[in-house]
Amino acid sequence: MKTRIQEKFKTLFGKEGQLYMSSGRINLIGEHTDYNGGYVFPGAINFGIMAAIEPNGLNKVKVYSLDYDEYVEFGLNEEDKPDQAWARYIFGVCRETIKRGGKVQGFNAVFAGDVPLGAGLSSSAALESVFAFAINEINGNGIDKFELARIGQSTEHNYCGVKCGIMDQFASIFGKEGALMRLNCKTGEYKYFPFHPKGYKLVLIDSCVKHELASSAYNKRRESCENAAAAIRKNHPEVEFLSDAKRLWLDEVRDQIPEEDFLRAEYVIGEVQRVLDVCDALERDDYETVGEMMYQTHFGLSRLYEVSCEELDFLNKLARKMDVTGSRVMGGGFGGCTINLVKEELYDAFIGAAKEQFTAKFGHAPKVYDVVISDGARKL
Ligand code: ADP
Ligand code: MG
Numbered sequence: 236m237k238t239r240i241q242e243k244f245k246t247l248f249g250k251e252g253q254l255y256m257s258s259g260r261i262n263l264i265g266e267h268t269d270y271n272g273g274y275v276f277p278g279a280i281n282f283g284i285m286a287a288i289e290p291n292g293l294n295k296v297k298v299y300s301l302d303y304d305e306y307v308e309f310g311l312n313e314e315d316k317p318d319q320a321w322a323r324y325i326f327g328v329c330r331e332t333i334k335r336g337g338k339v340q341g342f343n344a345v346f347a348g349d350v351p352l353g354a355g356l357s358s359s360a361a362l363e364s365v366f367a368f369a370i371n372e373i374n375g376n377g378i379d380k381f382e383l384a385r386i387g388q389s390t391e392h393n394y395c396g397v398k399c400g401i402m403d404q405f406a407s408i409f410g411k412e413g414a415l416m417r418l419n420c421k422t423g424e425y426k427y428f429p430f431h432p433k434g435y436k437l438v439l440i441d442s443c444v445k446h447e448l449a450s451s452a453y454n455k456r457r458e459s460c461e462n463a464a465a466a467i468r469k470n471h472p473e474v475e476f477l478s479d480a481k482r483l484w485l486d487e488v489r490d491q492i493p494e495e496d497f498l499r500a501e502y503v504i505g506e507v508q509r510v511l512d513v514c515d516a517l518e519r520d521d522y523e524t525v526g527e528m529m530y531q532t533h534f535g536l537s538r539l540y541e542v543s544c545e546e547l548d549f550l551n552k553l554a555r556k557m558d559v560t561g562s563r564v565m566g567g568g569f570g571g572c573t574i575n576l577v578k579e580e581l582y583d584a585f586i587g588a589a590k591e592q593f594t595a596k597f598g599h600a601p602k603v604y605d606v607v608i609s610d611g612a613r614k615l
Contacts, residue, residue, distance in 0.1 A: 236285055236347055239301060244287040244345040247299060252287030252343065254615040257365035259283060259350035259357050260406035261574055261606055262565060263415055264532055265510040267540060269400040271460050272421035272476025273507040277402055278430060279410020279611040284348035284361040288369045293341040298325055301347035311339055324359060327390030328366045337376035351604065354441050355566040360403035363387030368408065368612035381423065384408045410611025417514055421476060428517045430608050435522055435560060436577050440589055441602040442546040444570035453567060456499055456540065463500035466492050478507045502539035506532060526561025526576045533563035542568030546597055550589060557585050
């Protein structure tokens with residue numbers, strides 16, 4: 236990738252550029268907790284986006300996407316927004332940097348990546364982060380890392396029409412090799428935890444399914460959570476978000492809210508605790524407990540929160556049957572990947588069976604991504 240990028244940069248701009256890199260991410264546990272003020276537990280991965288960048292002394296950005304084989308030029312004012320979707324991420328990062336008082340001089344860039352698009356690994360956050368990081372360095376802006384993540388998030392909100400939380404950009408910017416990060420979505424506090432699963436592999440199986448109902452279902456889940464939190468708040472005013480509630484407090488209001496809202500809240504309160512339990516387990520290198528919590532999360536997402544689907548339940552059940560240590564649907568649900576913690580000696584049998592049986596049942600093959608927890612945004 237490095238060579239391809241530098242060769243293209245040389246062809247277009249006459250010399251080599253400075254290389255930067257950022258990463259996609261996984262979330263080990265902590266699903267649908269972000270908007271409930273709970274924890275998420277992501278890490279950056281060994282799939283990323285690399286860019287060669289150099290200031291060009293102009294008031295304009297010249298950028299080439301190797302993967303799309305497309306060249307785009309744009310100015311740095313609001314009205315210069317490019318038409319190409321991929322270029323809007325870069326334009327958005329420039330604009331959001333300027334809005335925060337940062338300097339953005341024109342630059343030349345060539346970039347490419349290997350984060351699968353739309354598979355739930357956040358290729359868009361990798362793209363925003365590599366440019367946010369590089370632009371900050373090149374211009375000596377000194378914007379802190381959390382604000383760089385917010386630049387990526389605001390780019391999604393204001394230039395790409397995606398109202399996302401902060402997790403993806405946070406993970407991409409803050410990621411460290413061999414470490415997961417527990418982020419408190421209410422306070423922004425975070426802590427690194429070691430992740431060295433010796434003898435295990437972390438593997439994603441992409442069902443390649445995308446269900447259309449995902450966004451309306453998502454809004455309904457949020458409503459249920461807010462409704463449950465409001466009922467609990469009457470007894471316990473300190474409950475700002477559902478994640479602040481104790482399980483017992485939920486039981487107190489069981490007959491005051493629809494059963495559906497109760498089940499959704501039961502999942503969320505359990506999930507917040509599971510993140511803490513996984514963190515404790517990691518400090519003891521206890522990957523069996525980590526795996527068991529992943530199964531519990533899958534059960535909750537499937538039966539209580541009801542955001543799984545037949546394909547994902549199938550993969551999860553197969554994992555359990557084959558003694559895979561941990562498995563769960565990753566991301567918002569209704570499709571996408573399962574994330575699996577697998578003993579090395581089981582890996583080939585499990586992946587072989589998953590491919591074969593999934594294809595036989597659903598008529599298309601799943602995709603498989605081996606992931607390693609890696610560094611996030613950096614200069615190479
Ligand atoms: P994801 O879940 O992977 O973040 P999104 O739909 O949010 O999926 O973002 C994918 C978009 O990000 C692509 O359509 C493209 O515009 C941009 N993108 C991601 N990776 C690349 C890449 N390697 N080259 C160019 N654009 C990319
Ligand atoms: Mg995205």
